Every structure is written in structure tokens, then in C-alpha cells.
Amino acid sequence: MILVFIEHKDCVLNKTSLEAITAAQGIGKDLGLKISAVIPCDKDCALAQEISNYDLEKVIMAKNEKLGIYTPDGYTDAWEQVIKATNPTYVIMAHTYQVRDFAPKLAARFGKEVVGDCIRYRNEDGKLVFTRRIFLGKLDADVIIEGDAPYFVTFQSGAFRGDNAEKGGSANIETMDVEVGEIRMKPEAPFQEAKASIDLTKSAIIVAVGRGIKSQENIEKAQELADALGADLAASRPICDAEWLPIDRQIGSSGQTVAPKVYIALGISGAIQHIVGMKNAGTIIAINKDAEAPIFDIADYGIVGDIFDAMPVLVEEIKKAKS
Amino acid sequence: MKIIVLMKQVANKDAVLRVGNDEKWIDESDIAHQTNESDGYALEEALRMKEAKGEGEVVVCTLGGQSAKTVIKDALARGADRGIHIIVENDQKLSPHQIAKTIADAIRDENADLIFTGLQSDDASYGQTGVILAELLGIPHATIVIDIDRESLNGNLRVKRELESGWYQWFVYQLPALLTIQSGISQIRYASLKGIMAAKRKEIKEVTPTIEDFGAAQQIQKVYMPLKTKQTQMLGDGDVKRGAAELVEKLKTEIRVI
Numbered sequence: 001m002i003l004v005f006i007e008h009k010d011c012v013l014n015k016t017s018l019e020a021i022t023a024a025q026g027i028g029k030d031l032g033l034k035i036s037a038v039i040p041c042d043k044d045c046a047l048a049q050e051i052s053n054y055d056l057e058k059v060i061m062a063k064n065e066k067l068g069i070y071t072p073d074g075y076t077d078a079w080e081q082v083i084k085a086t087n088p089t090y091v092i093m094a095h096t097y098q099v100r101d102f103a104p105k106l107a108a109r110f111g112k113e114v115v116g117d118c119i120r121y122r123n124e125d126g127k128l129v130f131t132r133r134i135f136l137g138k139l140d141a142d143v144i145i146e147g148d149a150p151y152f153v154t155f156q157s158g159a160f161r162g163d164n165a166e167k168g169g170s171a172n173i174e175t176m177d178v179e180v181g182e183i184r185m186k187p188e189a190p191f192q193e194a195k196a197s198i199d200l201t202k203s204a205i206i207v208a209v210g211r212g213i214k215s216q217e218n219i220e221k222a223q224e225l226a227d228a229l230g231a232d233l234a235a236s237r238p239i240c241d242a243e244w245l246p247i248d249r250q251i252g253s254s255g256q257t258v259a260p261k262v263y264i265a266l267g268i269s270g271a272i273q274h275i276v277g278m279k280n281a282g283t284i285i286a287i288n289k290d291a292e293a294p295i296f297d298i299a300d301y302g303i304v305g306d307i308f309d310a311m312p313v314l315v316e317e318i319k320k321a322k323s
Numbered sequence: 324m325k326i327i328v329l330m331k332q333v334a335n336k337d338a339v340l341r342v343g344n345d346e347k348w349i350d351e352s353d354i355a356h357q358t359n360e361s362d363g364y365a366l367e368e369a370l371r372m373k374e375a376k377g378e379g380e381v382v383v384c385t386l387g388g389q390s391a392k393t394v395i396k397d398a399l400a401r402g403a404d405r406g407i408h409i410i411v412e413n414d415q416k417l418s419p420h421q422i423a424k425t426i427a428d429a430i431r432d433e434n435a436d437l438i439f440t441g442l443q444s445d446d447a448s449y450g451q452t453g454v455i456l457a458e459l460l461g462i463p464h465a466t467i468v469i470d471i472d473r474e475s476l477n478g479n480l481r482v483k484r485e486l487e488s489g490w491y492q493w494f495v496y497q498l499p500a501l502l503t504i505q506s507g508i509s510q511i512r513y514a515s516l517k518g519i520m521a522a523k524r525k526e527i528k529e530v531t532p533t534i535e536d537f538g539a540a541q542q543i544q545k546v547y548m549p550l551k552t553k554q555t556q557m558l559g560d561g562d563v564k565r566g567a568a569e570l571v572e573k574l575k576t577e578i579r580v581i
């Protein structure tokens with residue numbers, strides 16, 4: 001059988017769990033395995049009913065009073081018992097920050113590791129081959145897992161579509177009282193930082209700079225281009241880490257998610273954590289000196305070359321075009 | 324207080340990658356190396372913690388071939404007190420579990436109060452080495468740590484974790500603990516000339532481990548350039564300036580934002 005993880009905060013679903021269900025249903029069909037969903041919670045989880053509408057055999061509510069708020073110790077203990085009680089072949093999860101936090105620990109407890117952040121899989125005569133993106137998106141690697149089950153696999157957000165998860169079942173909801181040992185970390189309540197002073201989600205045009213901009217002094221050159229276009233300036237994470245631009249200009253999984261009409265990426269390689277923040281832009285334009293940079297995979301228009309050659313010409317031509 | 328920082332050597336970010344002959348990894352023959360990005364932040368945070376506490380020792384540990392020694396030397400020049408080099412010439416063929424196990428065996432007797440790692444490597448990006456290591460050592464861990472309350476350091480430690488889409492959460496840990504550090508936690512210092520001179524006198528212990536087989540390893544069958552999913556219109560044909568001029572034309576006539 002296959003176990004699939006349902007992630008939630010206060011019984012509110014993390015939608016990537018539906019993507020995990022889609023992945024599990026595909027693998028289940030390929031290998032002829034039944035699927036159960038696992039929801040760790042401190043009470044009769046309000047989510048269980050909703051999840052039981054999907055085409056699953058069972059919904060297992062792993063219950064313990066210590067599971068009200070996520071901790072890696074609590075979740076690992078709970079999962080360990082569910083796995084021991086059910087002997088799954090595969091354990092499938094979405095590669096969220098929470099899963100990154102506890103899944104490797106859980107796998108290690110079974111003497112395993114996680115095949116993490118996969119973007120797809122294929123079935124070769126009953127043996128699954130998983131594809132992971134490595135070197136920050138520059139290469140793909142096909143990976144197989146040796147040894148006995150359970151196999152732990154996580155999929156990248158967007159690798160499967162959550163709205164493709166098949167409904168139509170009426171899965172049994174089963175409560176499993178799990179034991180949870182000492183929790184060695186004390187969580188406080190999650191919070192959001194004060195509102196960003198600039199809301200890039202409303203920008204029509206964004207000019208974004210990456211590490212290719214080289215130094216803080218050069219930011220000015222990109223600003224000139226942004227001004228000529230009437231665009232807002234944004235950046236990849238390393239630029240904000242270095243404090244060349246404030247953090248509220250950061251685009252990506254830990255920054256803002258934007259969908260402007262036009263997004264111009266200057267010297268940005270196109271790592272997944274950046275792409276998730278801008279892939280829905282209307283038109284994506286990339287300028288990068290590396291013709292193999294992954295950003296070109298999602299760009300509508302590309303220029304291979306030095307941004308310092310391109311920027312002044314762009315400014316000049318835009319001014320001409322506007323006058 | 325003793326802090327061990329795990330640092331790894333990876334291919335330089337700007338290196339042009341070619342698939343190796345065996346199609347199982349990149350051709351490393353003329354690849355320049357650098358220290359993994361988040362590991363530099365892990366070291367910086369360790370140095371700042373020691374400074375805040377006013378006492379303690381920062382030990383850097385790397386697993387890799389002889390070339391990886393530059394990672395340790397650079398860290399010593401920035402202020403780390405000593406190094407442990409676990410020498411494995413062919414570290415590429417090791418899975419995260421094997422690496423974590425080998426490191427665990429090499430540092431267990433150090434009984435560190437804290438272990439810092441980067442949050443994930445820029446090459447294989449398993450993001451697991453630290454978490455597995457914590458489990459093997461039997462200590463609690465936190466991943467994606469973006470801030471540490473250095474004032475809280477009295478047996479307890481308050482750390483801020485990055486969650487998704489702008490959310491954060493503080494956790495309180497008892498030591499010992501392992502933290503995987505996110506890039507940007509604080510600004511990284513450069514090595515001073517004095518630091519570079521002082522580093523020459525610092526100890527680097529070499530360890531030659533026996534690596535245990537690991538039956539459950541994930542194995543790379545093949546690496547390749549990602550398949551393109553989108554038709555990208557390339558402009559300028561190698562001539563950047565012409566490309567820029569063509570782009571402005573597109574912005575005007577097709578995309579219509581000028």
C-alpha cells in the first residue's frame with residue numbers, strides 16, 4: 001500500500017497535499033497498490049471528511065494531544081507508528097518546508113533516506129524511476145531506490161496538479177491513537193512579518209536582478225532600466241541576503257509571488273525557489289550570459305549575453321521608442 | 324560552548340556544467356569549486372554566537388577529498404578555531420545517509436553543544452544531511468533557521484524558522500541541538516590578513532573513515548540537461564546589443580507595454 005501525507009495547520013488543508021494525492025493515485029495505478037491518507041492531529045480532524053471524498057482506501061487520523069501544533073519530534077513519532085502498523089511500500093509527500101523538516105528524520109529512523117523534491121516519475125517494469133532537479137535546476141537526475149520498502153518520496157510543488165486528484169471514493173475514516181514521546185522543542189505561534197512597504201503583486205512590469213548584477217553599485221543601472229520602462233525593481237534572494245535591496249523586493253518561495261504583465265530577469269539563473277514566485281507572469285524575458293541557464297526554460301524571450309551590454313542599449317532604445 | 328559547523332565544497336555557481344562520460348554526474352575535471360552558500364552563513368552565525376557568549380570554540384568539519392581542505396582553511400581564516408577533515412576522495416558516490424553516518428562517527432566524541440549545517444547543498448540539494456545526522460546523534464533539530472536570539476543562550480536557545488510564503492515561527496530548544504541555517508541570516512565577514520596569518524597555526528585533524536555500505540541508498544542512473552518545456556524566442560543571435568534592440572521592438576509591437 002501507499003501512505004500519503006495530508007499537511008494542515010489548525011485543520012486547514014495545505015493544498016499541495018492534493019498534489020501528493022494525485023501522485024500517489026498515479027503510482028497506485030501503476031503498481032496496483034491501495035492508498036491511505038494520513039492526517040496527524042490532536043483531535044477528530046475537521047479535514048478527515050473532506051479527504052475521504054477522494055479515491056482512497058482509508059483516511060488514517062493519527063491522534064495525540066501533542067500533535068496540535070507541528071513539531072518534528074511529534075510528527076516523526078506519530079508517523080513511525082503509522083508506518084509500523086501499516087507496512088507501506090511507498091510514503092508519498094509534497095516537498096513543503098514542513099516535510100523537509102521531518103521526513104529525513106523519519107526515514108532515518110527506518111534506516112532509509114528520502115528521494116526528495118522529485119519533479120516526475122516513470123514506471124519501468126514495476127520499478128519506479130524518479131527525476132530530481134540538481135545543481136539549482138541546471139541538470140536533471142534519474143534516481144532509483146535500492147533496498148526494501150518503505151520508500152520515502154517527496155514531490156516538488158507543481159509536479160502534479162491538485163485538481164487532478166480523483167474523487168468518488170468514500171474512504172473509511174480510521175482513528176489511530178498514537179504515542180508521542182518527549183517533544184524536545186517548544187513551538188511558539190507562527191506569524192507574518194509586518195507588511196511589506198512595497199506590494200509587487202500589483203506591478204504591471206517588473207525588472208528583477210540576480211547575482212549577475214555583481215555589486216551594489218550596479219543596482220542603479222537596473223533601476224535606470226526600470227525607470228525607463230515604468231517598472232518596479234525586484235530581486236532574487238542572494239541580492240536581498242546581501243542587503244543590496246530590501247527583503248520586500250525579493251521574489252520567490254520565501255519572498256513575494258507575483259504575476260505582472262512582463263517580468264524581465266537580469267542575471268538570474270532560475271532556481272525553483274525563484275521560479276515559483278514569478279512563473280505566472282504574462283511574458284517572461286530573460287537575459288543571461290549562460291545559454292543553458294534554467295531561466296530560459298520558462299522564458300518567452302531570451303537574450304544570451306552580458307546584462308551590462310544589454311542594459312544601456314535597452315534604456316536608450318526604450319527612450320527612443322517612447323519619444 | 325562548542326559549535327561544530329559542517330561545510331561542504333561544491334562546484335562554482337558560474338561553472339559551465341557538462342555531463343560526465345558515465346552520465347552519472349557532471350564532468351568535474353576542470354570545474355572550479357567554492358564553499359556551499361548556506362554553509363558560509365552557518366559559519367558566520369557560529370562565530371557571532373561565540374562572540375555574543377564571550378567564550379567557546381567553533382570547529383569546522385568537512386567531508387571530501389584533499390581539495391576540500393580549502394573550505395577549512397578559509398573558515399579558519401575567518402575565525403574558526405580548528406578543523407576536522409574527513410578524507411573521502413570519492414565523496415560523490417556517497418548518499419546523504421552515508422555522509423551523515425560518517426560525520427556522526429567522526430564528531431560524536433566532540434560532544435558539541437550545537438551543530439550548524441547549511442540548509443541544503445547547491446549541487447545535489449538533498450537537504451537531508453543535517454536532519455539525518457541529528458537523528459543519528461539523538462539530538463533535536465530545526466531546519467531553515469533564519470534568526471537566532473543570541474540573548475537567549477542559557478541552556479535554552481530561541482530560533483526563528485522560515486515557513487512558506489512569508490510566515491515565520493520561533494521555537495525554543497534545549498542544547499545540544501542541530502540547526503540547518505538559511506542564507507541571509509547575517510552578513511558574512513571577510514577573512515582579515517591577521518586571520519589568514521593566524522589560520523596557519525590552527526589545527527586541522529585528518530580522519531580517514533571506514534564507510535559502511537548503505538543498502539537503501541538512492542542511486543543516480545543518469546543525469547542530463549532538462550528537457551525544454553517552453554518555446555523560447557531567442558533574440559540577437561549571440562549579439563547582445565542587437566538582441567536588446569529587438570527586444571524593445573517586441574515590447575512595443577507585440578507585448579505592447581511601451
Ligand SMILES: Cc1cc2nc3c(=O)[nH]c(=O)nc-3n(C[C@H](O)[C@H](O)[C@H](O)COP(=O)(O)OP(=O)(O)OC[C@H]3O[C@@H](n4cnc5c(N)ncnc54)[C@H](O)[C@@H]3O)c2cc1C
Nearest residue numbers: 210211212236237252253254255267269273274289306307
Ligand atoms: C528554502 C529556500 C528558499 C529560497 N527562497 C528563495 C526566494 O524566495 N527567492 C529566490 O530568488 N531564491 C530563493 N532561494 C535561493 C535559490 O535556490 C537560488 O539560490 C537563488 O534564486 C539564486 O539566485 P540568482 O539566480 O540570482 O543567482 P545564481 O544562481 O548565482 O545565478 C546568477 C546568474 O547570473 C548569470 N550571470 C552572471 N553574470 C552575468 C552577466 N554579467 N550577464 C548576464 N548574466 C550573468 C549567471 O549565468 C547565472 O545564471 C531559496 C532557497 C531555498 C533552499
Ligand SMILES: Cc1cc2nc3c(=O)[nH]c(=O)nc-3n(C[C@H](O)[C@H](O)[C@H](O)COP(=O)(O)OP(=O)(O)OC[C@H]3O[C@@H](n4cnc5c(N)ncnc54)[C@H](O)[C@@H]3O)c2cc1C
Nearest residue numbers: 348386415417418419440441443444447448449450451452
Ligand atoms: C561527482 C558527484 C557524484 C555524485 N554521485 C552521486 C550518486 O551516484 N548517488 C547519489 O546518491 N549521490 C551522488 N552525489 C551526491 C553527493 O553524494 C551528495 O553531495 C551527498 O549525498 C550529500 O548530499 P548534499 O550535499 O546534497 O546534502 P545536503 O543535505 O543538501 O547538505 C546540507 C548540508 O549538510 C552539510 N554537508 C553535506 N555534505 C557534507 C560534506 N561532505 N562535508 C561537510 N558537510 C556536509 C553542509 O552543511 C550542507 O549545507 C554525487 C555528488 C558528486 C559531487
